[in-house]
Amino acid sequence: MVSDWQEHLVVRRCHPLAATAKTPDTLTFALALSSVTVRNLDPGVHAALLAVDTESISLAELTRIARAVCRDTDTTRLLRELGRLYVRKGLAFAVEHGTETLCTLWSTSSLGTATLDLAEAGHRYRMSRFAVLRREDSDLVVDSLAGHARLSIQRTELAAALAGLHRPATEPDLAASLAAALPPEVLGACLRLMVLGGVVGIVDEDGKLPEDRDPDLDLRDPHDLLLHNRSRIGLTTDPVGGTYRMAGTRPPLPALRAAWSGARTALPRPDLDALTRTDMPLTAVMERRRSRRRFAPVPLSLDELGEFLFRVFRVKQMLPLDPDEPHSYEGSLRPLPSAGDAHDLEVYVVAGRIDGLGRGLFHYDPLEHTVAEVAGPGYPVSALLGTAKLSAAIPEEPPALIVLASRFGRLAWKYEGLSYAATLKNVGVAYAGMYLAAEAMGLAACGLGSGDAGSFGAATGVKPYVESSVGELMLGPAAVAEP
Numbered sequence: 001m002v003s004d005w006q007e008h009l010v011v012r013r014c015h016p017l018a019a020t021a022k023t024p025d026t027l028t029f030a031l032a033l034s035s036v037t038v039r040n041l042d043p044g045v046h047a048a049l050l051a052v053d054t055e056s057i058s059l060a061e062l063t064r065i066a067r068a069v070c071r072d073t074d075t076t077r078l079l080r081e082l083g084r085l086y087v088r089k090g091l092a093f094a095v096e097h098g099t100e101t102l103c104t105l106w107s108t109s110s111l112g113t114a115t116l117d118l119a120e121a122g123h124r125y126r127m128s129r130f131a132v133l134r135r136e137d138s139d140l141v142v143d144s145l146a147g148h149a150r151l152s153i154q155r156t157e158l159a160a161a162l163a164g165l166h167r168p169a170t171e172p173d174l175a176a177s178l179a180a181a182l183p184p185e186v187l188g189a190c191l192r193l194m195v196l197g198g199v200v201g202i203v204d205e206d207g208k209l210p211e212d213r214d215p216d217l218d219l220r221d222p223h224d225l226l227l228h229n230r231s232r233i234g235l236t237t238d239p240v241g242g243t244y245r246m247a248g249t250r251p252p253l254p255a256l257r258a259a260w261s262g263a264r265t266a267l268p269r270p271d272l273d274a275l276t277r278t279d280m281p282l283t284a285v286m287e288r289r290r291s292r293r294r295f296a297p298v299p300l301s302l303d304e305l306g307e308f309l310f311r312v313f314r315v316k317q318m319l320p321l322d323p324d325e326p327h328s329y330e331g332s333l334r335p336l337p338s339a340g341d342a343h344d345l346e347v348y349v350v351a352g353r354i355d356g357l358g359r360g361l362f363h364y365d366p367l368e369h370t371v372a373e374v375a376g377p378g379y380p381v382s383a384l385l386g387t388a389k390l391s392a393a394i395p396e397e398p399p400a401l402i403v404l405a406s407r408f409g410r411l412a413w414k415y416e417g418l419s420y421a422a423t424l425k426n427v428g429v430a431y432a433g434m435y436l437a438a439e440a441m442g443l444a445a446c447g448l449g450s451g452d453a454g455s456f457g458a459a460t461g462v463k464p465y466v467e468s469s470v471g472e473l474m475l476g477p478a479a480v481a482e483p
């Protein structure tokens with residue numbers, strides 16, 4: 001029997017599939033970058049799969065084609081192969097009502113799975129914790145982060161249905177709540193499409209989804225999956241990489257941040273030739289390095305701060321923008337590498353106890369090797385140092401807190417999908433450089449994972465989507481007792 005909802009659930013090819021049959025029970029489909037061959041098909045499934053190479057055909061029609069050719073055709077196999085072609089991005093599923101498309105589902109990764117639920121009734125459904133609803137241009141889309149699918153919603157009633165599924169509900173419950181805005185069989189098709197994409201799932205008697213019982217998924221936060229999926233090729237159908245997405249629409253940000261107007265202090269420069277001769281060998285530095293949270297009861301000297309910042313963060317050479325090259329942007333060479341040579345990270349110093357600097361927040365100018373005052377003593381600065389103290393569970397504020405803040409636009413101008421991921425990688429690079437320099441200098445350093453971007457924004461007055469703190473490291477003279 002073909003259910004009513006199957007008349008509305010349609011299969012659409014994503015591109016011509018150029019199906020070829022080497023033998024009567026085999027079919028090969030061309031996919032974007034590969035092909036898929038299905039074997040040992042009964043004549044009914046074979047005929048139905050040949051018919052999917054079209055703009056739109058309903059599941060009911062495919063089932064009829066299969067049964068017309070072979071009375072006891074394996075419809076479960078047909079659904080499995082449709083699911084396989086969908087996962088490999090050869091097919092999309094949609095729900096149609098008359099000439100209207102209500103929603104469309106695409107696979108976003110060949111690592112996904114697709115099982116069409118043909119159960120007729122009796123289930124309770126619930127929205128996945130990993131379904132993220134948002135607007136993209138004039139479309140309403142739901143990203144199913146664990147189901148590796150994207151649902152595009154064309155009828156707002158469906159968004160209401162989805163909202164209703166924050167709690168478990170049956171199909172009749174939902175139909176009633178939609179006040180007949182959608183015929184039940186159309187809603188049924190939409191619901192099955194959402195289940196197929198993992199946007200909603202079928203709950204057990206405790207109202208739990210399979211994802212709630214999966215210890216690996218239960219561990220994860222939706223925003224972490226969103227960032228990971230969106231920033232990795234193969235987990236998204238959106239562009240990932242250096243696409244120069246904003247080139248031609250706006251100029252790139254300059255390599256150096258606009259100078260702060262506060263009082264400037266010139267920092268002492270170390271003698272790099274002398275350090276090259278006297279520094280501990282790299283292996284010794286790496287072997288000795290520890291996170292050191294105990295500071296001597298003396299301030300960090302300006303010499304030490306100057307040497308530390310010079311070793312790790314200074315600009316060695318500016319690389320000018322080429323005005324004839326649309327993808328060109330100003331760069332710089334520094335001791336550490338940086339994604340796209342964009343050096344999006346600005347270095348700030350929260351001074352607690354630094355000789356020659358009052359208590360406050362300072363910005364490091366990596367070209368001039370100076371610091372400029374951004375905020376004086378008082379609330380945001382004490383909150384920044386207080387959060388560091390709490391994060392490291394130490395009794396006193398650290399003498400200095402190095403705060404790395406990204407000018408996000410530096411990377412976002414060029415990179416699509418991965419710019420924030422690249423920022424965090426740059427933070428990792430900076431942590432490693434700072435840890436090693438501190439160890440070589442005999443200073444105590446400890447990276448922190450939970451910085452206070454709110455207090456940082458309060459101190460700078462800059463919107464957190466423009467420039468925000470993304471990493472912190474405590475720095476100071478080491479306690480004598482530290483090994």
Ligand SMILES: Cc1cc2nc3c(=O)[nH]c(=O)nc-3n(C[C@H](O)[C@H](O)[C@H](O)COP(=O)(O)O)c2cc1C
Pocket residue numbers: 289290291292293391392393431446447448449450
């Ligand atoms: C990204 C990152 C975040 C960290 N966050 C904290 C933190 O919030 N508090 C803390 O006391 N230590 C923090 N640490 C230090 C680690 O606890 C430390 O590296 C780890 O215990 C291993 O010890 P070791 O660095 O001495 O080898 C962090 C280290 C890194 C790299």
